[in-house]
Amino acid sequence: MANPGYGKRSAPDQRPRTGRDFVHLLPRDAAIAAYVDGLCDGADISVKSLAKVLPYGQCALRTTLNRLQEAGHLRRGSECIATETALIWVTRTFFSRTSRDNAWWAAFTRGDAPPQTPQHPTRSRSFILLAALGRNAPALMLSQADCLALEPQVSEWFERGATETEILHALTQGLPSPIHHAAALIRRRLRDKLPPLRATPPTPRVVLRTLECSECRAPGSAQAMPGGVCGTCRGNPHPTPTGPTNAVPQQGVRARMNAVRAGLLPRADRPHQ
Structure with missing residues (x-):
């Protein structure tokens, strides 16, 4: 390791x-x-x-x-x-x-690559919530067939921004007694109490990741290194610098600034206006 x-x-x-x-x-x-x-x-x-x-x-x-x-x-x-x-x-x-x-x-x-696909099928968040209803309210114990039938309605609640706590509160509070058909009661509440759509701004996902050339180990973006090799190691010439006419090259900026500073008059010698 x-x-x-x-x-x-x-x-x-x-x-x-x-x-x-x-x-x-x-x-x-x-x-x-x-x-x-x-x-x-x-x-x-x-x-x-x-x-x-x-x-x-x-x-x-x-x-x-x-x-x-x-x-x-x-x-x-x-x-x-x-x-x-x-x-x-x-x-x-x-x-x-x-x-x-x-x-x-x-x-x-x-960070835009699709997430890993699970090798084994798993139950949805909606199915798990319905299957666990009987723990909070024993009278709402559902069969597997009932959970599968009601799963799309609960998924719609999640798509509208509802939380698990809000869904459980809507389904389990103020229950009548006795309950003759738990699935029918839950279907009615999911339909009648469906919340409005909540517009939530997407949370940007920040991934700090970079690749490096397999030849010279220089870091760079993936677009600049097709096949994992940078342009210099592939034999491509350096790109011609672009910019305004008569622009100072990057490597000459320090020397130009030193020359400008050397040509400035001291403050005491400057003429008064």
């Missing part, structure tokens, strides 16, 4: 494992990818650590990791982690069993 906060991190929204996940890769790359895929999050997957357990040298492992990056299975970068006392940047190696293109990795870096 790597130090806390470092090491492998699985990318979200991956398909279930199959025996043909890495058949498009070279045999050695496929074997290493399958091994890395089987490791848990936080595992140390540096070339030195992998060389201790796999029958390949560090140079071969480094080449394979770079090819996995080119194939869309891996990206290296950093992520900002909040601790109890500070915000720190930690090294990440993001791994995806599913091959991803540059656009997907760019979205993932921004």
